[in-house]
Amino acid sequence: MEKETNNQDQSYFRRNRKWLLPLLITLAVLLIAGGTVYGYILQKYEKMKIDQGDSIYHQMEQTEPEESASNQEDADLVVLLIGLDSRKGHASMNTDTILLLRYQYDQHALQMLSIPRDLKTIYQGEAMKINSIFYQGTLKAQKYMKENGIQDNDFTHFGGLVFGQKMFATSADVLKAQVEKEFDLRIDHVAMVSFDFVQEAVDAVGGIEVEVDRNMNYDDPTDNTHIHLNKGVQTLDGKQTLDFIRFRKSNDGYHSSDIERGIRQQKVIQALSAEVLSWKSVPQAINLIDSLSNHFKTTFTLSEMTQLVKQEYSQFDSKRITQIPFEVEFESNFVIIPDQEKERIRMLFNEDSASSEGVKE
DSSP states (O other), X not given: OOEEEEEOOTHHHHHHGGGGHHHHHHHHHHHHHGGGGHHHHHHHHHHHBOOGGGOOHHHHHTOOOOOOGGGSTTOXXXXXXXXXXOBTTBOOOSEEEEEEEEEETTTTXXXXXXXXXXXXXXXXXXXXXXXXHHHHHHHHHHHHHHHTTOOOOOEEEETTEEEEHHHHHHHHHHHHHHHHHHHTOOOOEEEEEETHHHHHHHHHTTOEEEEEOSOEEEEETTTTEEEEEXXXXXXXXXXXXXXXXXXXXXXXXXXXXXXXXXXHHHHHHHHHHHHHHTOOOXXXXXXXXXXXXXXEEESOOHHHHHHHHHHHTTTOOGGGEEEOOOEXXXXXXXXXXXXXXXXXXXXXXXSOGGGOOSOBO
């Protein structure tokens, strides 16, 4: 089988930074709202939480849960951030984006590893792309519950889909375990976002001002995509913002590169973050919390999130977000990360923060 080796370019990193937005915005909202609307946040958090007590993963796999490394003194925080490719008119259980985040408390810095969607992984003895593992987890959980008479009567809504809470929590654990196995490391928490978050968040702040770098005209009736934006500085609403960051090709045959798309996504992150951080209004924070509650799920407890805000928010600088580059090979329709690169990644995630190397901004 023919293989080709390339360095992973920065497009992986740039393309997927948009999925960091819900985490950053969640922390900002908690800081802005503070104790004033804590009761409201607590109420909405019930919609955002992935209750690990609902997961039947360890029962299904006959394994014992391990203590989270984040509970150990001086341990860095490792989070699996999953972007589910689900939006209005397009409900899918494929994970569009999978990011490993390592937060270094002593450095107040965040390292990112963007896992290719087409990464080859072996699940239940079969080679498949890692972006299908969440869906495979739902199938396995459904089968196990049916065979063992387990009821899943509580439901959660996410990204236009309705899941049984046990199935949802278990599927997240299946993907988490597969990533842990693939890179031989431990993950403390999972966070999931759906595609519609960006659209609703921009509408919640009343739009954002960005510079559209070219005329964008593209129509694809098969998935109801219609993008029509003019070049220039303008205020975009939620749908227009989503069109702006999704734009890949034009009706005239122009193809947008991943680097160009990455620059657009960074513009959106900067503009939206600036809007939120300038707020003094509790009602605005409440509107954004409403959006978060529909499109954001996490295994973090509310106390863990608020503690992270109190401890790290004033120390954190976006310039301390760096990527972890790595080499890949291409085999048929799969992306392969060579064993020596996986070992380097494993060592990086397990080494002391002060000795971190091989990371680029």
